[in-house]
Amino acid sequence: MNKKTAWTLAALAAVVVAGCATGPSVSELNAMARQVAKASFRDEGIVKADKVLNADETNRLCSEADVAGQALDEASAKRIEEINLKAIQWPSDGKFLGDWKQGEAIAQSGRGLTFTDAADVVNGGNCYNCHQISKEEISFGTIGPSLYNYGKIRGVSDPSSEAAKPIVEYTWGKIWNSKAYNACSNMPRAGHSGILNETQIRHLMALLLDPNSPVNK
């Protein structure tokens, strides 16, 4: 496999170098990177190489913008946000909030979906890896913003009220598909990508929005 890739790369590089003194173009380099990835990664456990390497448009455009060191252009960002917004599945029974205690356990767990995980592992939300959430948990990451007092700061005293509706819906949408609101967000699309199910997301919603949750104390 390595030898084959090496030959392909060598051949590609030779053609490119012969044709152009300044080196390969951006699209040629993108093609080489795809080829190298395809030849280097293999299926392992529950992870299928093809599925991961064939990124959707959202990931492809955001990755390319990152390589260029620029923000994604406004028109593309807007289009990607619209595509992801349309893909959000709202709670099937209209119920947005579950049990904050179970939500805390899901936020703590970073398990699931690696090539060493079994298929029947219950996936975690990985939330504390990047966010401060409850004040009691001091081992939290800082890649995402603090979510401490999430509901309180936004004035949610009764999550089932009409007044709270926009925040409640936005929070569901953000957890389900973060890219609906920020095209190249670092945050996973927990519902959209099948990391968490509806019930688990309801519990996370309660952790953030239930006035009795430690998050809002």
Place this chain on the structure above:
Amino acid sequence: MDLTLLLFRKSKEVTMQRSRLFMWAAAMAVACMPALAQKTTSQGIDEYRAMLQDGNPSELFEAKGEDLWKQKRGPKNASLEKCDLGKGPGVFKGAFVELPRYFSDTGRVQDLESRLLTCMETLQGFNATEIAKTPFGKGEQNNVTALATWIAAESKDMRFNLSQSHPQERVFYEVGKRLFFQRGGPHDFACASCHGEDGKRIRLQDLPNLSKNPGDGVGFAAWPAYRVSNGQMWGMQQRLNDCYRQQRFPYPGFASDATIALGMYLGVNSKGSASIAPAIKR
């Protein structure tokens, strides 16, 4: 020095270090009362890291690696003393801080571990493909790790200076950059999701920004490293493999072009930074 004696002395040190670790854990359990928690935890971690510095079990692997370099082994019953790591046959000092690089004999860009496989195949008659397929921590893989640890140690405190003069070296840097920023999998993670910004952390773990030069002894300049948490010696290949595992990516082949290209990107970004490999990690 007699190797058995050295190993014995070192293993005693390791045991002592472990017992200090338990003492630290016990002290931490008492100290981590909620009111003091934040400050105490970070102070505790600093103390713990300082404590790890006064005995690094990677020395065991260095000694093993040096022995393996000189030992006649494999179907050809030969040593690795004529292995060319980029600075000519047999030259190991300073080789580590110039890898990955292009090798004209193989026509490939290779990192340290990939180059060691080449030498083990051509000089000693081992089957490089078979070793690459062997899981980490098993059989000849352990020997590759020990060799990499010793060769890295021979460049300790030297500054990274990877070549970008061959066209393939430049292509590998650009490919590595694209892999670094490649989002994918169920979590949309790229290397850059965690290592693309300054001053971030996962839980309490500080994350170096590897999209630029992270400084002396950080990121690429710290591996191979001994991991206290699992008692294992890891080379850069295993470090990248575990990153990809956590990223929910598929399995990157050992010494595959993707891992070498990524190494080229990280190594070139670290130009001028001093190597502390083999380091000691949590």
